[in-house]
Amino acid sequence: MSLLTEWREHAYGLDDRTPEGKDFWFNYFQREKGIYEQILEDPKKEVKGTVKELSERFDMPLELMVGFLDGIEDSLIKPNNVDDITEDSEVSLLYDPEKLYMNMVGCNAEWLYTLPQWDKIFSEEKRKELYKTEKSSKTIVKPPKVGRNDPCPCGSGKKYKKCCGAV
Numbered sequence: 001m002s003l004l005t006e007w008r009e010h011a012y013g014l015d016d017r018t019p020e021g022k023d024f025w026f027n028y029f030q031r032e033k034g035i036y037e038q039i040l041e042d043p044k045k046e047v048k049g050t051v052k053e054l055s056e057r058f059d060m061p062l063e064l065m066v067g068f069l070d071g072i073e074d075s076l077i078k079p080n081n082v083d084d085i086t087e088d089s090e091v092s093l094l095y096d097p098e099k100l101y102m103n104m105v106g107c108n109a110e111w112l113y114t115l116p117q118w119d120k121i122f123s124e125e126k127r128k129e130l131y132k133t134e135k136s137s138k139t140i141v142k143p144p145k146v147g148r149n150d151p152c153p154c155g156s157g158k159k160y161k162k163c164c165g166a167v
Contacts, residue, residue: 035060
């Protein structure tokens with residue numbers, strides 16, 4: 001079984017309403033926050049090494065490090081292919097700041113997208129713009145409803161009821 005599969009089965013198999021589940025996720029989110037505080041300090045610096053080395057460097061159990069890599073994967077400039085990683089796989093944490101910020105907003109991870117380290121990367125105005133862009137990307141806008149006597153939207157010039165609305 002791959003490290004990623006092990007992580008997902010364990011982590012997502014826990015009920016976050018139980019004391020065990022709450023403790024697990026609280027611990028994970030605190031450690032995750034600690035890593036982001038460090039890597040956001042210098043966004044141009046590439047943090048890389050084997051999964052095991054990064055696990056030791058950030059004082060994070062291997063399983064939680066795999067979870068972190070799974071979470072940041074979509075924000076990386078060059079993905080690490082987390083599906084196939086082992087503890088000896090070379091990985092990079094070089095991320096695209098805009099993608100990372102927007103992914104944090106998309107996951108409602110307020111404890112991450114409000115970190116003070118973002119102040120050095122983006123202005124408050126830019127963060128608000130990215131926030132708004134990400135939140136509005138999930139908003140579904142329905143087109144106005146066509147009335148029976150309105151012109152048909154297909155462009156035929158007929159009334160909707162005599163054209164595409166005819167049943």
